[in-house]
Amino acid sequence: MPRGGSPERGPVRGSSHRPEKRSGAQGGAPQSQVGCVGRGLPLRILYAATSSFAVPALEALVRHGVRPVSVLTRPASRAGRGQRTHPSAVQIAAQALGLPVLVPQGVNERQVLEAVDALATDLLVVASYGQILKAPLLALPRLGCINLHASLLPVWRGAAPVAHTLLAGDPVTGVTLMQMDEGLDTGPILACLRTPVAWGDDRGRLTQRLAQMAAELLVAHLHDIEAGCLKPVPQDDRLASRAPALKKAQGCLDWQRPAREVARRVRAFSPRPGAFTFTGSRRLLVRRVRLQAPGWAPPEGPPGTLGSLSPQHGVPVRCGEGTGLFLVQVQPEGRGAMTAAAALHGRRLLPGQVLGAAGPG
Numbered sequence: 001m002p003r004g005g006s007p008e009r010g011p012v013r014g015s016s017h018r019p020e021k022r023s024g025a026q027g028g029a030p031q032s033q034v035g036c037v038g039r040g041l042p043l044r045i046l047y048a049a050t051s052s053f054a055v056p057a058l059e060a061l062v063r064h065g066v067r068p069v070s071v072l073t074r075p076a077s078r079a080g081r082g083q084r085t086h087p088s089a090v091q092i093a094a095q096a097l098g099l100p101v102l103v104p105q106g107v108n109e110r111q112v113l114e115a116v117d118a119l120a121t122d123l124l125v126v127a128s129y130g131q132i133l134k135a136p137l138l139a140l141p142r143l144g145c146i147n148l149h150a151s152l153l154p155v156w157r158g159a160a161p162v163a164h165t166l167l168a169g170d171p172v173t174g175v176t177l178m179q180m181d182e183g184l185d186t187g188p189i190l191a192c193l194r195t196p197v198a199w200g201d202d203r204g205r206l207t208q209r210l211a212q213m214a215a216e217l218l219v220a221h222l223h224d225i226e227a228g229c230l231k232p233v234p235q236d237d238r239l240a241s242r243a244p245a246l247k248k249a250q251g252c253l254d255w256q257r258p259a260r261e262v263a264r265r266v267r268a269f270s271p272r273p274g275a276f277t278f279t280g281s282r283r284l285l286v287r288r289v290r291l292q293a294p295g296w297a298p299p300e301g302p303p304g305t306l307g308s309l310s311p312q313h314g315v316p317v318r319c320g321e322g323t324g325l326f327l328v329q330v331q332p333e334g335r336g337a338m339t340a341a342a343a344l345h346g347r348r349l350l351p352g353q354v355l356g357a358a359g360p361g
Contacts, residue, residue: 048071177189259325
């Protein structure tokens with residue numbers, strides 16, 4: 001998931017989806033099982049998370065009567081033109097729910113271990129925390145540590161699984177509930193949920209849907225985890241792929257590539273950090289695109305050439321291999337988001353113009 005700015009340093013402070021069996025090319029995760037009975041006592045859960053992906057699962061725990069003994073999250077980050085500090089989405093949600101919050105600079109620091117040990121935690125639940133947990137912390141909870149990950153592991157291990165799912169054009173994705181080890185998303189799989197990737201999904205929409213699925217998956221299996229009813233299935237490392245965090249520069253669109261690849265990049269970088277190109281020396285964010293209609297010919301000229309407005313589709317642009325797509329929503333430098341048609345009418349885009357030709361200068 002994207003990270004913003006530099007963290008503020010400081011000391012520790014106080015659905016419609018059904019669980020499915022994983023099989024075949026995705027690494028053979030177990031059939032999700034429901035109905036095991038726990039010991040009947042409230043689980044003492046420590047919830048460690050940072051990004052908005054983890055908020056629905058936290059809210060679902062509280063809604064089902066399981067209030068974490070504390071929430072562990074990363075420090076406020078600096079973002080925006082003024083570089084103001086912003087608490088994490090999970091910290092905001094936890095405080096709204098009246099939950100105690102720990103905000104260490106490093107999750108493996110000695111004072112964190114002491115605080116977690118003092119909480120007598122049964123289970124540590126991790127979701128999009130943003131740091132790797134080491135063995136001393138993983139060993140503290142009575143029932144161990146589990147992680148909610150936004151892909152069907154072992155596919156797309158790492159910080160940006162949703163973006164890499166979209167970049168690759170994967171037709172199906174999902175969420176995985178796994179036991180944690182010291183590796184990066186390498187622990188045994190406990191359960192998963194699948195969902196098809198729709199053409200209209202961008203990084204924001206797909207992340208929201210997976211977040212709701214993760215909440216459902218966690219709540220459905222809390223008693224099973226406590227009772228030991230889920231059989232951990234080791235991941236097949238031969239099927240693993242990596243999903244490192246994306247850099248803003250990777251959002252630059254290469255119009256030499258086929259239209260489908262260009263469209264995937266737009267979706268993977270939307271809404272943030274944003275895919276972009278250049279009109280002369282000025283940056284143009286490309287917010288939304290549409291593939292060419294059947295029988296439609298792209299504009300004449302080199303890749304990146306703009307055509308005349310199509311009222312039904314948007315502003316056409318030629319891509320590589322004789323393909324093309326339509327710009328639907330863009331954001332000129334120093335302006336707000338607008339339809340591509342409005343940009344054309346305002347002469348911020350011109351028929352015959354070649355996007356990305358000059359670059360920054």
